[in-house]
Amino acid sequence: QQQVKQSPQSLIVQKGGISIINCAYENTAFDYFPWYQQFPGKGPALLIAIRPDVSEKKEGRFTISFNKSAKQFSLHIMDSQPGDSATYFCAALGAWGAQKLVFGQGTRLTINP
């Protein structure tokens, strides 16, 4: 199964709070998991990425947590700011030579000031 399931569909967080978006996959051949941020009218921008041999990766306020046995990974945005309001997509890339990204359905994040 080459699907990535993402939740929630939408999320509202107060400024300064923690935003958490979750993704799950089935195909164990996936070996690269990026997160993209997309603002209205723009293309997706790479935010942070992780491989299954690492359980956590942090870049600034953004952290990916990875649970290989559960085939789940999540994005945590600490100290969420109104400028973080965007749509976030998780994605997965396979290790079988195919370079196609398989995307989740997206989470519309709104940070209230």
Added chain:
Amino acid sequence: DAGVTQSPTHLIKTRGQQVTLRCSPKSGHDTVSWYQQALGQGPQFIFQYYEEEERQRGNFPDRFSGHQFPNYSSELNVNALLLGDSALYLCASSGTDQETQYFGPGTRLLVL
């Protein structure tokens, strides 16, 4: 250093027509992938070009075709347009680090 560029930004066509979208990859990148993003959905992989050849294809009909030029730029062609082809078409490029794909701003296609 320019990122990935796409043209045109917006396009309106009628059913049955043909359309060509263009993409210039990020400097130093030799691989171009095309994705279709329907409203409210995640991008769906159409195909990828490397060394002027289609290397990988997603679940899209033959009405979707592409080309890559010696300078690594690429075109996406869609024939016999359907209403359901209305979407944002995204181009992504990658280089030696094939996993890291950088997206352009997209072309918004509306089929009436």
